[in-house]
Amino acid sequence: xxxxxxxxxxxxxxxxxxxxxxxxxxxxxxxxxxxxxxxxxxxxxxxxxxxxxxxxxxxxxxxxxxxxxxxxxxxxxxxxxxxxxxxxxxxxxxxxxxxxxxxxxxxxxxxxxxxxxxxxxxxxxxxxxxxxxxxxxxxxxxxxxxxxxxxxxxxxxxxxxxxxxxxxxxxxxxxxxxxxxxxxxxxxxxxxxxxxxxxxxxxxxxxxxxxxxxxxxxxxxxxxxxxxxxxxxxxxxxxxxxxxxxxxxxxxxxxxxxxxxxxxxxxxxxxxxxxxxxxxxxxxxxxxxxxxxxxxxxxxxxxxxxxxxxxxxxxxxxxxxxxxxxxxxxxxxxxxxxxxxxxxxxxxxxxxxxxxxxxxxxxxxxxxxx
Amino acid sequence: xxxxxxxxxxxxxxxxxxxxxxxxxxxxxxxxxxxxxxxxxxxxxxxxxxxxxxxxxxxxxxxxxxxxxxxxxxxxxxxxxxxxxxxxxxxxxxxxxxxxxxxxxxxxxxxxxxxxxxxxxxxxxxxxxxxxxxxxxxxxxxxxxxxxxxxxxxxxxxxxxxxxxxxxxxxxxx
Numbered sequence: 020x021x022x023x024x025x026x027x028x029x030x031x032x033x034x035x036x037x038x039x040x041x042x043x044x045x046x047x048x049x050x051x052x053x054x055x056x057x058x059x060x061x062x063x064x065x066x067x068x069x070x071x072x073x074x075x076x077x078x079x080x081x082x083x084x085x086x087x088x089x090x091x092x093x094x095x096x097x098x099x100x101x102x103x104x105x106x107x108x109x110x111x112x113x114x115x116x117x118x119x120x121x122x123x124x125x126x127x128x129x130x131x132x133x134x135x136x137x138x139x140x141x142x143x144x145x146x147x148x149x150x151x152x153x154x155x156x157x158x159x160x161x162x163x164x165x166x167x168x169x170x171x172x173x174x175x176x177x178x179x180x181x182x183x184x185x186x187x188x189x190x191x192x193x194x195x196x197x198x199x200x201x202x203x204x205x206x207x208x209x210x211x212x213x214x215x216x217x218x219x220x221x222x223x224x225x226x227x228x229x230x231x232x233x234x235x236x237x238x239x240x241x242x243x244x245x246x247x248x249x250x251x252x253x254x255x256x257x258x259x260x261x262x263x264x265x266x267x268x269x270x271x272x273x274x275x276x277x278x279x280x281x282x283x284x285x286x287x288x289x290x291x292x293x294x295x296x297x298x299x300x301x302x303x304x305x306x307x308x309x310x311x312x313x314x315x316x317x318x319x320x321x322x323x324x325x326x327x328x329x330x331x332x333x334x335x336x337x338x339x340x341x342x343x344x345x346x347x348x349x350x351x352x353x354x355x356x357x358x359x360x361x362x363x364x365x366x367x368x369x370x371x372x373x374x375x376x377x378x379x380x381x382x383x384x385x386x387x388x389x
Numbered sequence: 390x391x392x393x394x395x396x397x398x399x400x401x402x403x404x405x406x407x408x409x410x411x412x413x414x415x416x417x418x419x420x421x422x423x424x425x426x427x428x429x430x431x432x433x434x435x436x437x438x439x440x441x442x443x444x445x446x447x448x449x450x451x452x453x454x455x456x457x458x459x460x461x462x463x464x465x466x467x468x469x470x471x472x473x474x475x476x477x478x479x480x481x482x483x484x485x486x487x488x489x490x491x492x493x494x495x496x497x498x499x500x501x502x503x504x505x506x507x508x509x510x511x512x513x514x515x516x517x518x519x520x521x522x523x524x525x526x527x528x529x530x531x532x533x534x535x536x537x538x539x540x541x542x543x544x545x546x547x548x549x550x551x552x553x554x555x556x557x558x559x560x561x562x563x
Contacts, residue, residue: 022463022467060462060463060464061462061463062425062460062461062462062463063424063425063426063460063461063462063463063465063466063483063486063487064424064425064426064428064429064430064460064483064487066463066466067426067430067483068429068430076478076479077466077478077479077483077486078470078475078476078478078479080463081463081466081467081470081475081478082475117476117479120476121476121480348480351506352505352506352507352509352510352549352552353480353507354480354507355480355481355482355485355505355507355508356401356482356504356505357400357401357431357482357483357484357485358479358480358481358482366436367400367401367404367431368404368435368436371401371404371405371504374504374505374540375538375539375540378538378539378540378545379538379539381539381548382539382544382545
């Protein structure tokens with residue numbers, strides 16, 4: 020693929036018209052058209068402007084190989100700005116991967132991938148997968164507290180947070196070059212994000228099973244797949260061995276008091292809604308009593324301002340490991356100041372200050388590396 | 390005092406000279422070349438001690454030929470990219486990529502001034518360390534010596550040029 024083809028590809032994937040690009044850059048439509056039709060070459064400054072707008076690296080626009088498939092799986096794709104969100108997400112994945120390579124720190128994923136026949140994959144297989152993942156990763160009886168850290172540090176899954184609507188959605192991707200990644204909504208409270216993380220993990224583990232045939236750049240999971248993902252998340256975060264004991268302790272006349280649901284939710288750091296659905300399944304309430312469970316959920320929602328005692332913690336804007344790798348790259352002279360600024364989303368001035376601090380440390384240190 | 394000729398500055402140098410309020414003096418004492426990417430995208434403002442941003446407008450300097458602008462097109466950058474790899478392009482500021490590609494392409498012996506170790510490493514690896522010049526050395530030459538942070542010093546430049554030289558010699562640079 021030529022530069023001109025890649026420019027057109029990147030613009031269309033960003034869902035931008037030539038007029039949109041003109042409005043965001045100082046590049047006229049006729050020039051843009053000439054670039055995309057190989058009539059004229061862009062200057063590097065123009066190419067970089069377009070790369071910034073399209074959320075692409077310069078290397079991407081200059082590369083001449085076929086573009087690797089870019090599939091971002093959404094639970095519910097945002098109606099506005101989805102292309103920009105996906106672009107930023109994939110760009111962050113690429114940057115994280117670059118940092119790992121520069122620091123010889125590419126994590127080999129430790130993950131169980133589900134295989135077999137997708138038609139045979141149901142609730143039993145999902146429960147078994149959740150059990151095996153929990154054991155393999157040593158997540159214990161309350162996995163929420165460790166899940167994010169373990170997935171990032173040991174499984175090589177890149178987890179990012181961004182603010183978008185609707186809040187009830189999240190996304191995942193498995194890229195040929197950059198590996199597996201999850202995008203969570205920073206607007207959600209922590210216990211909701213825990214559940215979304217486990218839910219998206221299911222999609223990554225079953226990627227080969229469900230992502231088959233023709234793929235668009237964005238894919239919406241089927242209703243069935245979503246049900247399985249919820250089943251996985253529930254089983255992973257509220258293991259039946261441990262939560263059954265807790266339920267048994269609180270159960271009275273076939274119900275769990277609403278106040279106890281908040282205590283259990285806090286213990287497993289999931290939502291009260293998730294706890295109530297878990298109780299619904301483990302107590303074998305069945306389809307006939309779905310309405311009853313839904314009423315309990317509504318009641319819990321109405322009482323949450325009194326009974327919800329947890330304090331939310333905002334997610335990091337960038338993973339700790341990502342930041343650490345970027346600082347390492349800068350301090351080893353493996354990355355320029357401007358790139359460091361881009362990668363951390365900070366001003367060049369702040370990046371120059373960072374470099375000054377790192378350079379002082381190098382000046383004071385013995386030249387052991389040399 | 391002889392004017393320093395054929396100097397390419399990267400964005401950090403342009404910014405720091407404005408912060409030190411000696412940009413105008415530097416321009417009069419040096420023959421400065423700036424890449425289009427540095428001018429259009431990277432050296433856009435400097436910050437004072439209160440964190441207030443002041444725009445950098447280089448158009449007057451360009452119009453009066455006090456500094457010279459150069460632009461490279463995509464195919465020229467691709468030559469650089471094919472030689473050093475896509476990862477190197479990603480590590481460098483685009484302005485540095487354009488500046489280094491220009492430096493290596495031009496028959497005239499330009500020098501480059503930067504505060505980024507990776508620039509000097511590349512020069513060292515290409516056995517062209519003499520084409521790097523730190524800001525400290527430039528300011529001494531033009532009589533504007535200052536105490537500067539380490540990354541602007543001759544010692545910093547030499548340190549990373551040495552590293553690059555060893556990497557080039559061992560074949561581990563790229």
